[in-house]
Amino acid sequence: MDELKKRAxxxxxxxxxxxxxxxxxxxxxxxxxxxxxKPEEVSRLIFDSRCVLNLAVYLNKxxxxxxxxxxxxxxxxxxxxxxxxxxxxxxxxxxxxxxxITPESKFVxxxxxADVETYLDQHLIEIEARDKEILEKLDKMSxxxxxxxxxxxxxxxxxxxxxxxxxxxxxxxxxxxEMNQPQWISVPSHQLGNIEWHFMRAMHLAGRxxxxxxxxxxxxxxxxxxxxxxxxxxxxxxxxxxxxPTLTGGHIMSTFKPxxxxxxIR
Amino acid sequence: xxxxxxxxxxxSLDKLFDSIKQQGKTIFAPKLKNGKVNYEQVExxxxxxxxxxxxxxxxxxxxxxxxxKILDYTKxxxxxxxxxxxxxxxxxxxxxxxxxxxxxxxxxxSAIFNWDTxxxxxxxxxxxxxxxxxxxxxxxxxxxxxxxxxxxxxxEGSDMMLTQLGDNGDYLAEIITEKGxxxxxxxxxxxxTAGEIDKQKxxxxxxxxxxxxxxxxxxxxxxxxxxxxQQSLRCIGCGACASVCPTCACFDIQDEEHGxxxxxxxxxxxxxxxxxxxxxxxxxxxxxxxQRWRQRILHKFSYMPERLSVYGCxxxxxxxxxxxxxxxxxxxxxxxxxx
Numbered sequence: 013m014d015e016l017k018k019r020a021x022x023x024x025x026x027x028x029x030x031x032x033x034x035x036x037x038x039x040x041x042x043x044x045x046x047x048x049x050k051p052e053e054v055s056r057l058i059f060d061s062r063c064v065l066n067l068a069v070y071l072n073k074x075x076x077x078x079x080x081x082x083x084x085x086x087x088x089x090x091x092x093x094x095x096x097x098x099x100x101x102x103x104x105x106x107x108x109x110x111x112x113i114t115p116e117s118k119f120v121x122x123x124x125x126a127d128v129e130t131y132l133d134q135h136l137i138e139i140e141a142r143d144k145e146i147l148e149k150l151d152k153m154s155x156x157x158x159x160x161x162x163x164x165x166x167x168x169x170x171x172x173x174x175x176x177x178x179x180x181x182x183x184x185x186x187x188x189x190e191m192n193q194p195q196w197i198s199v200p201s202h203q204l205g206n207i208e209w210h211f212m213r214a215m216h217l218a219g220r221x222x223x224x225x226x227x228x229x230x231x232x233x234x235x236x237x238x239x240x241x242x243x244x245x246x247x248x249x250x251x252x253x254x255x256x257p258t259l260t261g262g263h264i265m266s267t268f269k270p271x272x273x274x275x276x277i278r
Numbered sequence: 279x280x281x282x283x284x285x286x287x288x289x290s291l292d293k294l295f296d297s298i299k300q301q302g303k304t305i306f307a308p309k310l311k312n313g314k315v316n317y318e319q320v321e322x323x324x325x326x327x328x329x330x331x332x333x334x335x336x337x338x339x340x341x342x343x344x345x346x347k348i349l350d351y352t353k354x355x356x357x358x359x360x361x362x363x364x365x366x367x368x369x370x371x372x373x374x375x376x377x378x379x380x381x382x383x384x385x386x387x388s389a390i391f392n393w394d395t396x397x398x399x400x401x402x403x404x405x406x407x408x409x410x411x412x413x414x415x416x417x418x419x420x421x422x423x424x425x426x427x428x429x430x431x432x433x434e435g436s437d438m439m440l441t442q443l444g445d446n447g448d449y450l451a452e453i454i455t456e457k458g459x460x461x462x463x464x465x466x467x468x469x470x471t472a473g474e475i476d477k478q479k480x481x482x483x484x485x486x487x488x489x490x491x492x493x494x495x496x497x498x499x500x501x502x503x504x505x506x507x508q509q510s511l512r513c514i515g516c517g518a519c520a521s522v523c524p525t526c527a528c529f530d531i532q533d534e535e536h537g538x539x540x541x542x543x544x545x546x547x548x549x550x551x552x553x554x555x556x557x558x559x560x561x562x563x564x565x566x567x568x569q570r571w572r573q574r575i576l577h578k579f580s581y582m583p584e585r586l587s588v589y590g591c592x593x594x595x596x597x598x599x600x601x602x603x604x605x606x607x608x609x610x611x612x613x614x615x616x617x
Contacts, residue, residue, distance in 0.1 A: 038604035038606070039419060039420070039598065039604055039606045039609070040418075040419050042604045043604075044512055044603060044604035045511075045512040045603060046512075047511050047512070065602070065603065069514060070512075070514075073514075073567070074565075074566060075507060075510075075511060075566055075567060075568060076511065168316070170335070170344045170521045170546060171344075171517075171521075171545075171546075172516050172517040172518040172520070172521040172548065173516050173517055173548075173551065174514075174516035174517070174518045174602050176516070177514040177515050177516035177602070178514055178516070178602050178603075190553050198532075198534060199530070199532045199543075199545055200345035200532055200534070200543045200545045201344050201345050201545065201546070202345050202543075205345070229602065230516070230518075230602035231602075232334055232518045232521070232522060232600035232602070233312070233314055233316065233334055233335070234312040234313055234314050235312070236312075
């Protein structure tokens with residue numbers, strides 16, 4: 013951590029960046045995002061296993077952009093999100109500096125996005141055994157049982173949209189749920205509205221979700237939303253050979269070849 | 279009426295629950311699910327959670343559900359036929375285990391729903407609700423009822439307040455309203471006479487963190503201040519805080535139409551969402567999160583006390599606990615007071 017702090021301090025002192033987005037101690041045992049703008053404040057930076065918020069979510073926030081060029085403290089899920097966002101033209105090498113954190117909590121600075129992309133080849137997305145087990149259990153259910161599982165899990169949702177707000181990939185200025193001409197998604201948080209919302213969101217993240225769990229961590233009532241996106245990751249493995257964030261990669265849900273088979277349309 | 283004090287034996291608590299249940303009332307009580315405690319419809323006394331500080335969501339759902347159909351309509355050549363919500367169909371509900379801050383939250387909520395047009399649906403639901411409060415014998419770092427004129431044994435808003443006298447002790451029952459008295463009248467055997475009992479020593483010690491009057495005065499000339507941006511930099515603009523808040527009352531009206539038939543539905547809304555103030559033109563008077571955060575604080579600690587003579591906060595701390603990015607309201611209000 014000392015190395016990270018030292019580098020963050022240098023970057024702010026030399027004016028190479030205007031803000032370092034990192035983690036700091038929060039209330040009780042919580043950690044939170046820190047926006048360090050003065051070199052003398054780098055001592056606030058921390059990193060440990062509690063730092064699970066995906067900081068990439070702040071890179072598109074207007075107020076954060078207005079501060080100026082940021083450096084971002086980036087453990088693996090943040091690195092993945094950065095590459096995915098870069099592939100969606102959200103930023104380039106010129107407007108972002110990346111202070112990487114390895115799974116061993118070591119500091120590693122990346123000079124350019126391409127280096128992050130290469131680095132991530134050693135850290136492919138792997139769904140945790142515990143979650144795999146749940147997905148397998150869901151797979152084995154009958155359609156009716158699975159439907160009931162999701163009705164039960166999603167029915168308490170009151171649509172605070174914390175899942176969307178915490179997701180770095182949910183940066184649309186106007187989300188589908190907010191479209192009202194026509195209205196695609198039922199707004200009330202009744203059974204249909206909740207199911208439409210969460211299934212739609214999972215589909216929009218298919219082939220983009222970096223499996224950071226930010227959505228499920230953000231949910232105030234602990235709905236296991238990430239099971240939906242994990243399932244899309246599994247499906248993509250079967251149908252498209254898997255997903256990894258790449259700078260030039262085509263996007264699974266928005267690329268096609270003229271000779272693609274269309275035998276899934278029945 | 280002056281507060282009548284009785285004693286309920288610890289061993290009689292389940293009998294009281296069963297008796298209320300047998301009278302055909304729907305009972306909502308704190309229940310554990312997915313590691314979170316929330317008010318749920320409870321059938322058995324043993325299903326009630328005991329070890330928790332506060333439910334994740336507030337009790338307001340009983341009078342102000344997150345989504346409720348207020349009318350059905352059918353369009354035809356003759357016009358539009360409307361069938362309004364049947365108020366008679368609203369059932370009698372008892373909320374068991376309401377914390378004092380949750381019960382107190384119904385005061386600002388009622389003030390909002392009655393400041394101009396009286397909201398018949400909300401009022402009917404609340405009239406049919408009996409609140410059985412339980413004093414707090416413990417608190418956490420998010421609790422601040424004592425900073426907003428409440429206290430861990432406060433009876434305001436409750437119909438009956440139970441305070442456990444020690445870790446394994448019996449309960450002091452304070453009968454506060456006619457609704458509370460009805461419960462006693464129907465179960466005379468369960469409510470014994472209580473001697474002089476000072477409940478104070480059994481209550482949690484919730485430290486005072488700020489002075490809300492001072493904050494209100496400060497906010498009168500605080501609209502343009504850099505603190506709003508500083509504090510809200512980490513806010514990601516979701517509606518978790520408003521959704522769990524016992525006093526947040528904003529709602530949206532949605533028409534759900536299927537062909538010529540439809541329903542008009544009232545749904546919770548959140549001032550933290552960017553779409554909340556988005557105009558049809560595309561202009562948004564609260565374009566930035568800092569402006570939305572300012573609105574949230576000003577509404578609760580300046581506009582409401584000014585216009586409705588009641589603060590829009592009961593100090594339950596739910597917003598801080600539910601916030602995915604640790605927007606700690608005590609910390610922010612204290613900073614405003616000190617600014």
